[in-house]
Each structure stands twice: as structure tokens, then as C-alpha cells.
Amino acid sequence: MKPDFMKLDIDRQDYGRSEIEISGTLALDMGEDCPGTATVQGTLIVDNLETRFLLNGKVKASGQSQCGRCLEDFQFEWDVPVDIMIMLQQERNQDPYEGQNKTMILHQNRGEVDLSETLTECLVLAFPIATVCSEECKGLCSSCGIDLNRQSCECTNEDFDPRWAALDDLENEPESK
Ligand SMILES: [Zn+2]
Ligand SMILES: [Zn+2]
Known part of the structure; x- marks a missing residue:
């Protein structure tokens, strides 16, 4: 198991495109039948555009979920699309991207950006309404x-189905009248 890694140090990030490896365990809060925690693993593409950073990619999440058909717990894996933008704080007031699409926006000026909270949101959003242990x-x-x-x-x-059973009874009844 790799150590948790869900940060981006924007001070040390090269300009242009690079990649970061995401791994770790996140606590989810989605209700009883859903995973309480999930491991996450994947690679994100980082675009450093000087005034903002774009993080894109798909990570894999895995956690214990309940089957919607047989109600057994099982290990469920799901794909999580990630689309995060980190905006440097000075741009905050002229933020043309806010609320525009599914991109999650973080504001931070320098140092390490902790992605764990935003990744948790991505995991929850990508979790299906019902999980099935096997097709x-x-x-x-x-x-x-x-x-x-x-x-x-x-x-x-x-x-x-009691309704059909009742119909069967009717059909089988001898016509007595
Ligand atoms: Zn099942
Ligand atoms: Zn039965």
C-alpha cells in the first residue's frame, strides 16, 4: 500500500503540463449502505497556467458497499472523474469560472494544496445510486x-405476485352460474 498522497505543491510545480500520482484513503459520508471509507488511486494531469492550475483525470475508488439485490457487503470499485481548478487568490474577484460547470474550484496562493476534501466530493458524486455485487x-x-x-x-x-395469483384463481374457477 502506497502512503497517502493527495497534495499539490504549487510553489514547486513546473510550468506547463505534468502529472501527479494520487493515492490514499478517504472517509465518505453517504449513508449506511455505502462505503464509509474508500481507497483512491490514480494519476492526474496537472496544467500549470501561471494564474491557475488545472487537474484532470480519472481515479479509481474502492470501498465496501452493499449489493442492492442480495444485500451482501462486497468490495465495490468505481471510476471517479476529477476536474479541479486551483486559482491563485489574487484572481478571486475576477473569477470567470465560478459556478460555470462541473469543475471544482479551489483558491490558494501558495504552498501545498490539500486535495483530499475535493477528491472526497468527486468520489461521492461519482458513486452510483445502486450498486450490484455482480451482474x-x-x-x-x-x-x-x-x-x-x-x-x-x-x-x-x-x-x-399475489395479484396474478388472484387472477389465476378467477380463471380456474368453474363457471358455476
Ligand atoms: Zn448481490
Ligand atoms: Zn422463495
Whole structure:
């Protein structure tokens, strides 16, 4: 495991394009069924444009999530697009980019910029509404609740739905009148 690295030292950054390697663990706050923490790993392209820095790329996040079908915890990996702009503070009042698009904007004049908070936001934004442990996950039986990945049950052959069952009864009823 690499040591945490989620900083950009803007004083030492060369002009033009370079790359930084991002790695570390972030605490997320998304609710019970979502990862509490996630590891993040990836490379960002850094463009030093003198008055601002652009950080772009895609990092990989990984954390323990709950399957929306079978409710098991599993290790979930997701791609996180990163689009950050660091503006030097003197430009703050003439900021033409604020609120313009999905770019996250940080203001800092010098020194090391801590990217962890912004990266956390990116991870949360990129997290899907529902996660599934595998495309083949059979989930839980809707009538008896058994985990169909591990066991089978009597009700698997027909999709049990009380409304259709009632219709079947009607159809099977002998016409007595
Ligand atoms: Zn599952
Ligand atoms: Zn069942």
C-alpha cells in the first residue's frame, strides 16, 4: 500500500503540463449502505497556467458497499472523474469560472494544496445510486427472502405476485352460474 498522497505543491510545480500520482484513503459520508471509507488511486494531469492550475483525470475508488439485490457487503470499485481548478487568490474577484460547470474550484496562493476534501466530493458524486455485487447476482426471492445466489426455494419457478395469483384463481374457477 502506497502512503497517502493527495497534495499539490504549487510553489514547486513546473510550468506547463505534468502529472501527479494520487493515492490514499478517504472517509465518505453517504449513508449506511455505502462505503464509509474508500481507497483512491490514480494519476492526474496537472496544467500549470501561471494564474491557475488545472487537474484532470480519472481515479479509481474502492470501498465496501452493499449489493442492492442480495444485500451482501462486497468490495465495490468505481471510476471517479476529477476536474479541479486551483486559482491563485489574487484572481478571486475576477473569477470567470465560478459556478460555470462541473469543475471544482479551489483558491490558494501558495504552498501545498490539500486535495483530499475535493477528491472526497468527486468520489461521492461519482458513486452510483445502486450498486450490484455482480451482474449475475440473483438477489433475494421476493416472496420468501432467501438469497438465491446460495440457495433455491420453491417459489423460484414462478414469479410470485399475489395479484396474478388472484387472477389465476378467477380463471380456474368453474363457471358455476
Ligand atoms: Zn448481490
Ligand atoms: Zn422463495
